[in-house]
Amino acid sequence: MELISQLLIVESSTRAFAQEPIIPFVILLLVILAVPILFERLQLPGLVGLVLSGVVFGPSGWHIFHINSPILNLLAEIGLIYLMFIAGLEINLELFHRKQKWQALGFSSLTFSVPLVVGILIARSFEFDWIAAILIGSTLASYTLLAYPLINRLGVINNEAVSVVVRATIFTDIGALLVLAFCLAVNTRNLDFWQVISLLTSLAIYALVIFVCCNWAGKEFFRRSGDDEGNQFLFVLLSVFIAVVSAQLMGVEKIVGAFLAGLAVNDAVGEGPVKEKVVFAGSVLFIPIFFVHLGLLIDLPTLIKSVATLELTFLVVVGLIASKFIAALLTKLVYHYNWQEMLTMWSLSLPQVGVTLAATLVGYRSGLLSGMVVDSAILLMVVTSTLGPFITSRLAISLPSSAVKQQSAPAQPDNDSEQTNKNPFTIVVPVYNPQTQQYLIEMAALLAHQANGRIMPLAIATATAHMDAPQLEASVHRSEALLTKATALSRVLGVTAEPLLRIDDAFAKGISRTAREHKANLIVMGWGKRTGLRARLFGNVIDGVLWASHCPxxxxxxxxxxxxxxxxxxxxxxxxxxxxxxxxxxxxxxxxxxxxxxxxxxxxxxxxxxxxxxxxxxxxxxxxxxxxxxxxxxxxxxxxxxxxxxxxxxxxxxxxxxxxxxxxxxxxxxxxxxxxxxxxxxxxxxxxxxxEPQNSQATDLLTGLSSPTAVV
CATH class of the missing domain: 3.40.50.620 (HUPs)
Known part of the structure; x- marks a missing residue:
C-alpha cells in the first residue's frame, strides 16, 4: 500500500513537472538553437526547419507547444512586429537617389504588378471575394532578399542587375503593406468611395507623422546620448512599440506601424553596433519563435486530406514562380540585361518570407483569409526560400560585376611614391595582451619594412570618473610597460616606432580615434573571440573598431x-x-x-x-x-x-x-x-x-603597400 502511494506521488509530481510552463519554453529554446544549425548543414534555410519544428511539436505532432499558450502567443506577436521592423530597418532609402533608380522602379513595378494579377486570378478561381483576392495577390508581389549574404560574399553586389533587385525591395515591401492596410480597412468598415479617399489620406498622414517624428527624435536622441549604446538600443525598441500602439489607435494594422518605424529610424541608427544589437535581439529569439508559431498553425491531417488546399498551394507556387520569371524577362527586354543577369534577378525575387507571411497571418486573424490560404503561404515560403537561394548560388558565382575595373586597376606609381614620402605608411598596433604582443609587432614590422613606413604601438588606459583614481594610475603604468616592451621589439626588428598612450572611455573608440587622428593606413589587431551572450549583445573591441575605423x-x-x-x-x-x-x-x-x-x-x-x-x-x-x-x-x-x-x-x-x-x-x-x-x-x-572600412574606400592599403617603394 505504501509502495502504491509512493508511485502515485511520483506520478503526480511528474505530471505537475510536465505541466510547468518553463518546460515547453526550454524545449523551444533548444529548438531555435539546434534546428537552424542542423538545416544549414543540410544546405537548407534555418527558417524552414523552425516552421517544421512547429508542425512536429504542435497540435499536428507531439502537442508540446500549445497554440493557445499566452506566453508563446506574446513572444510570437513580438516576433512578428520585430520581423517587419527589421524589414523596414534594412531598407536604405538613400539607394533610391543613386544610379539605377529608374531601373529599380521599372523592375519593382513589373515584379509587383505581374504576381499581383496572377494572384488575383488564382484567388478568384477559388471563389474568394475581390478584397481577399487582392490581398492574396499582394502577398505574392513582395519578396525577401534571402540570398543577400551569398551575393555579398561572392562580390557581385555591385552588378547592375543585382543592385536593381536590392533597390526594388523599397517599393515592393511598401506597396504590399499599403495594399494590406487598405484591404483590412475596406473589409472591416465597408467604405464607400469618399471614405476610401479619406482612409488613404489618413494613412498618408500617419506615415508622414511617424516618419518625420521618429526620424527627428532618433537623430536628436543619438546626438545627445553620445556613445551610450545601451540607451540608444532601448530608444529604438521604444520607437517601434510606440509606432505600433499609435497604429492601433489610428485603426492601422500594427505591422504597418512597425515597418514605418524601421524606415524612420534607419537614418538615425545607420550602420553600426546599435543596429547590429537591435537585429541580434530579434533574430536570436523573437523572430525564430514567430516561425515556430507559424508551424503550429498548420493542421497537417486536414492539409493532406484537403484537395482544395493542395490545389491552391500548387497553383500559388507555380503562379509565383512563373510570374516572377515573366517580370524578370520583361525587365531584361526593357533594360537589355543578359540571360544570366535576368535569371539571377528572377531567383533573387523568388523567396517569400517576411512581408508575405506577416500579411497572410494578419489577413487570417482579421477573418479576411481562410486557414487554407495560411497553409498555402507557409508551404510557398518553404519552397521558395529553398529554391531561390539554390538557384542564386548556381548563377551568381560567375556573374559579372561593375566593381571589377575598380578593383583590378593598377596603382599609380608616381602619385603613390610622392604620397609615401609626404605621409609615411602608418600602422597602428593596439597592444593589450603581453602573450600575443610580440607576434603583433612582428607582423606590423614586416608590413612596415615593405612600405618604408612606421608602426605606432598603442596602449589604451580606460578612463574613470576621477583622473587621479588609483585604478587609472594602475592602468597607465600597465600601458606604459606594454609600450616599453613594444618599442624595444620594434628597435630589434629595425622599424621606426612611435609609441602612443591614450586615456579613453573605451578600447574600440580609443583605437579608431587614434587611427583617424594620425591618418593611419592600417590597423593590426589581435584576435578577440566572442564569448557568451554579453559579447553578442554588447559587442567586443574588434566589432567596435571594424564599425568605426576609417582604414582597413x-x-x-x-x-x-x-x-x-x-x-x-x-x-x-x-x-x-x-x-x-x-x-x-x-x-x-x-x-x-x-x-x-x-x-x-x-x-x-x-x-x-x-x-x-x-x-x-x-x-x-x-x-x-x-x-x-x-x-x-x-x-x-x-x-x-x-x-x-x-x-x-x-x-x-x-x-x-x-x-x-x-x-x-x-x-x-x-x-x-x-x-x-x-x-x-x-x-x-x-x-x-x-x-574594410564602412565607407568602402580602402585604397590606402592597396596604394601604400603595392607602390614601387613597397614591393621590390
Missing part, C-alpha cells in the same frame, strides 16, 4: 611567429568580382619572408574540365593586373562544400588570409551560413582577416 583592419590570430610563415593560402570564391586586397596583403608578407602565396578557388564537383581551365586563366589574368613581382600560384579544387575544401587545403599552409565580410542580415537573421565564419572557427593555422 587586419584581425590576426597568429599561432607562431610571422617571420616563420612560408606558405600562405588566399581563398577566393568569386573569380569574376574578387576581393583582391587579401592577395596583395599576402604577397607583401611573402616578399618579406620569401614565402609562396597560393590563390585557391573552390568550384562545384560537377564543373567540367574546360570550365576549370577557364577559371584558372581568369584568376591568372586578375592576379597579373596587380603587377606583383612574384605572382602567386593558382589552385582550383572541385568540391561540394567550399568551407570543407578550404579547411582541407589549409592543413599544408602556415597562414590563411581571408576577407572579413559583414553580412547584411536578412529579415529574421536566418540567412545562409557564411564561409568566412566557418573558416574562422575551424582553422588551426594562423589567420588574418581583412576588414
Amino acid at each position: 583592419v587586419a584581425v590576426t590570430r597568429l599561432v607562431d611567429s610571422p617571420k616563420k610563415i612560408q606558405r600562405i593560402l588566399v581563398p577566393m570564391e568569386n573569380v569574376i568580382a574578387p576581393t583582391l586586397q587579401p592577395v596583395q596583403f599576402a604577397q607583401i608578407l611573402a616578399e618579406a619572408n620569401q614565402a609562396q602565396v597560393t590563390v585557391l578557388n573552390v568550384c562545384d564537383r560537377r564543373t567540367s574540365s574546360s570550365k576549370i581551365s577557364w577559371r584558372r586563366s581568369q584568376l591568372s589574368l586578375l592576379v597579373s593586373k596587380l603587377t606583383l613581382p612574384n605572382p602567386p600560384e593558382i589552385q582550383i579544387i572541385a568540391h561540394e562544400n567550399v568551407a570543407q575544401a578550404i579547411l582541407q587545403a589549409a592543413r599544408l599552409y602556415d597562414l590563411v588570409v581571408i576577407p572579413f565580410v559583414r553580412n547584411r542580415t536578412s529579415p529574421g537573421g536566418l540567412a545562409m551560413s557564411d564561409v568566412t565564419t566557418q573558416l574562422a572557427s575551424q582553422l588551426t593555422c594562423s589567420i588574418v582577416m581583412l576588414g
Whole structure:
C-alpha cells in the first residue's frame, strides 16, 4: 500500500513537472538553437526547419507547444512586429537617389504588378471575394532578399542587375503593406468611395507623422546620448512599440506601424553596433519563435486530406514562380540585361518570407483569409526560400560585376611614391595582451619594412570618473610597460616606432580615434573571440573598431611567429568580382619572408574540365593586373562544400588570409551560413582577416603597400 502511494506521488509530481510552463519554453529554446544549425548543414534555410519544428511539436505532432499558450502567443506577436521592423530597418532609402533608380522602379513595378494579377486570378478561381483576392495577390508581389549574404560574399553586389533587385525591395515591401492596410480597412468598415479617399489620406498622414517624428527624435536622441549604446538600443525598441500602439489607435494594422518605424529610424541608427544589437535581439529569439508559431498553425491531417488546399498551394507556387520569371524577362527586354543577369534577378525575387507571411497571418486573424490560404503561404515560403537561394548560388558565382575595373586597376606609381614620402605608411598596433604582443609587432614590422613606413604601438588606459583614481594610475603604468616592451621589439626588428598612450572611455573608440587622428593606413589587431551572450549583445573591441575605423583592419590570430610563415593560402570564391586586397596583403608578407602565396578557388564537383581551365586563366589574368613581382600560384579544387575544401587545403599552409565580410542580415537573421565564419572557427593555422572600412574606400592599403617603394 505504501509502495502504491509512493508511485502515485511520483506520478503526480511528474505530471505537475510536465505541466510547468518553463518546460515547453526550454524545449523551444533548444529548438531555435539546434534546428537552424542542423538545416544549414543540410544546405537548407534555418527558417524552414523552425516552421517544421512547429508542425512536429504542435497540435499536428507531439502537442508540446500549445497554440493557445499566452506566453508563446506574446513572444510570437513580438516576433512578428520585430520581423517587419527589421524589414523596414534594412531598407536604405538613400539607394533610391543613386544610379539605377529608374531601373529599380521599372523592375519593382513589373515584379509587383505581374504576381499581383496572377494572384488575383488564382484567388478568384477559388471563389474568394475581390478584397481577399487582392490581398492574396499582394502577398505574392513582395519578396525577401534571402540570398543577400551569398551575393555579398561572392562580390557581385555591385552588378547592375543585382543592385536593381536590392533597390526594388523599397517599393515592393511598401506597396504590399499599403495594399494590406487598405484591404483590412475596406473589409472591416465597408467604405464607400469618399471614405476610401479619406482612409488613404489618413494613412498618408500617419506615415508622414511617424516618419518625420521618429526620424527627428532618433537623430536628436543619438546626438545627445553620445556613445551610450545601451540607451540608444532601448530608444529604438521604444520607437517601434510606440509606432505600433499609435497604429492601433489610428485603426492601422500594427505591422504597418512597425515597418514605418524601421524606415524612420534607419537614418538615425545607420550602420553600426546599435543596429547590429537591435537585429541580434530579434533574430536570436523573437523572430525564430514567430516561425515556430507559424508551424503550429498548420493542421497537417486536414492539409493532406484537403484537395482544395493542395490545389491552391500548387497553383500559388507555380503562379509565383512563373510570374516572377515573366517580370524578370520583361525587365531584361526593357533594360537589355543578359540571360544570366535576368535569371539571377528572377531567383533573387523568388523567396517569400517576411512581408508575405506577416500579411497572410494578419489577413487570417482579421477573418479576411481562410486557414487554407495560411497553409498555402507557409508551404510557398518553404519552397521558395529553398529554391531561390539554390538557384542564386548556381548563377551568381560567375556573374559579372561593375566593381571589377575598380578593383583590378593598377596603382599609380608616381602619385603613390610622392604620397609615401609626404605621409609615411602608418600602422597602428593596439597592444593589450603581453602573450600575443610580440607576434603583433612582428607582423606590423614586416608590413612596415615593405612600405618604408612606421608602426605606432598603442596602449589604451580606460578612463574613470576621477583622473587621479588609483585604478587609472594602475592602468597607465600597465600601458606604459606594454609600450616599453613594444618599442624595444620594434628597435630589434629595425622599424621606426612611435609609441602612443591614450586615456579613453573605451578600447574600440580609443583605437579608431587614434587611427583617424594620425591618418593611419592600417590597423593590426589581435584576435578577440566572442564569448557568451554579453559579447553578442554588447559587442567586443574588434566589432567596435571594424564599425568605426576609417582604414582597413587586419584581425590576426597568429599561432607562431610571422617571420616563420612560408606558405600562405588566399581563398577566393568569386573569380569574376574578387576581393583582391587579401592577395596583395599576402604577397607583401611573402616578399618579406620569401614565402609562396597560393590563390585557391573552390568550384562545384560537377564543373567540367574546360570550365576549370577557364577559371584558372581568369584568376591568372586578375592576379597579373596587380603587377606583383612574384605572382602567386593558382589552385582550383572541385568540391561540394567550399568551407570543407578550404579547411582541407589549409592543413599544408602556415597562414590563411581571408576577407572579413559583414553580412547584411536578412529579415529574421536566418540567412545562409557564411564561409568566412566557418573558416574562422575551424582553422588551426594562423589567420588574418581583412576588414574594410564602412565607407568602402580602402585604397590606402592597396596604394601604400603595392607602390614601387613597397614591393621590390
